Amino acid sequence: MKKINVLGLITFVVLLLVNLPFLVIIPSSFTAAGYLAFPPEGFSWQWYTMILDRPEFIDSLWTSLKLAAITAVLATFLGTLAAFALSKYKFRGSGVLNALMLSPLTVPSLIIGISALLFFTRLGIAGTFTGLLLAHILISIPYVVRLVLTGLSSFDYTLEKAGYMLGAHPFRVFWDITLPLLRPAIVSGMIFSFLTSFDNVTVSLFLVAPDTTTLPLAIFTYMQETLDPLVASISSVVILLSLVFIILLEKVYGLERLFGLNSQSH
C-alpha cells in the first residue's frame, strides 16, 4: 500500500508540473499590472481588450484557423482514400507505400521545413498560403492514414458485400455502411489534423511571409522580443480553443488510443 502512495505522490507532482504552464498563464493574463507577474496583481480584462488593438495577432489567428480547417478537410480526404487502398487491396509494394505514407513522421520537422522552403522557392510559392497549406497537409497525412487504417483493420467487409448483394449502388454502400462505421476514425483524423496544423511552428517557420504568419509563430516572434501579459492573454485564447478540440477528440476517439498511434510531434 505504501508503495502505491509513493508512486501516486510522484505521479501527482509530475502531472502538476506538466500542467503548470497553463496554471500560470491563465491567471497571469488577468493581471492589472503593466508587467508579467505570478501570482497576478489585481484583476482586469485589459490584456484581452489589448489583443484587439494588435492586428498581427488578429490576422494571424484568422490565418491559423483558416489554415487548420482547410488542412483538416484536405488531409483527411487524401489520407482516408490512401488508407482505403492500403487496407482493402493486397498488392505488391503495399508495404512500401504504407511506410512512405507514414514517413513524414520519422523525419524531423526542421528538415521538412527547410526542404519545403528550398523547393517552394523554385516553384515561387514560398511565403504563400498555398505553400503553407501543402506543407501542413503533408505533416497531417500520416496521422489520418494511421487512424483510418486502424479503424479499417476491425472493419467487417462482409457488411459491404451484403449491401452489394441486396442490390445497393457502390456509392450508396459507401455512404450508408462504410462511412458511418469508420466515422470515429475519420472524425478524429480530422480533429487531429486541425490541431497538428494549428500548433505547428517548426515547419511554418520556414514558409511564412509577414502577411501569412500563423498565430503560434506570431507569439513565438513576439516572445523573443517582449514578455508582457499580452502573451498570456493571447495564449489563454489559444489554450481555450485547443481545449475544445482536445475534449472533442477524447469524446470521439479517446486520447490514449490516439497516442498509441502517435510517434512524433515537433
Place this chain on the structure above:
Amino acid sequence: MSKRLSITLLTAPAMIILLGVFLIPMLLMLLLSFQDENEAFSVQNYALFVQDPFYVQILWRTIRVSLWTVLATLVLGYPVAMYMAQATGKMRGIVTMLILAPHLISVVIRNFGWVVVLGEKGWINESLIALGIIEQPLRLLYNELGVVIGLTDSFIAYMVLAIATSMYAIDPSLNKAASILGASRVRTFFSVTLPLSLPGIIAGTTLVFSLSMSAFVTPALMGGTSVKVMPVIAYEQIMATLNWPLGAALAFLLLGSTIVLVTLYTKLIETKRYKEVFAS
C-alpha cells in the same frame, strides 16, 4: 473498375503531396548540401564540421542536452507509468488525460508558461527570495538547464506512454508469484518489473532522444542566445545568413548523427541482453 486503377486513383492524391512536398524537396536539399558558393559539387559543408571545433561543440551540446532530457523524462516518467499500470481503469484514464492533453497545446505556449515560472523575476525565484532561502535569483532560464526543463515537459508524455504500454503487458500473477516465493518488493521490482519493462524503456529513450536532438522551438525560447543547438544554427544559416547549402548540410548532419547514435545504442543493449541470456 480494375483493382489496379482503383489503387492508383485512391493513392495518387496523397502520393502527389508526398512526392511534391516531401521526397523531391528532400532530394533537392541533399543535393544542395553538396554545393559550394559556385554551385559546384563539394563536400566542404560537411568537411567544415570536422575542421571547425565550433560545430563539433554545438553538436556535442545538442547531444548533451538531449541525454539530460532522456534521463529526466525516464526518472520522472517511470514512476508515473508504474502508477498507471497499478491504477484502476478510471484513475488510469484521468492520469492519461492529464499527461497527454497538455501535449496537444502548442509548445510555444507551454514554453511561455515555463518562462513565467523560471525567470529571474519568476514565481520560483520570487518565492525563494521571499522565504529567505536565497538572496540572488537562481539562473534557471536561458542556459542548458532551462532547455532541459522545457524539453522534459515537451516529451515526458512519450516516455510515460512507451513504458506504460510495456507495463500493461506484464502478467500481474508474476508479481504475486515473486512475493509467494518470498521476494521483497525491491527484489520483485529489480527481477520482474524492471526487466520486463525494458522494451518500453528502450522505445521511450530512443524516441525522446531523437525528438530532443531535432527540437527547435524550446531551445530557441528557453535557451536564449547563449545556448545554441544544431537546429538553431541550421535555422540561422537558412533564414538569417542565407547560406542554404551549409544550413542543409547542418540539418542532415544532425539527422545522421541522431541515426548513428540511436543505432549504436540499440545494438549495444541487444548484445548485452544476448550475453545475459547465454550466460544464464
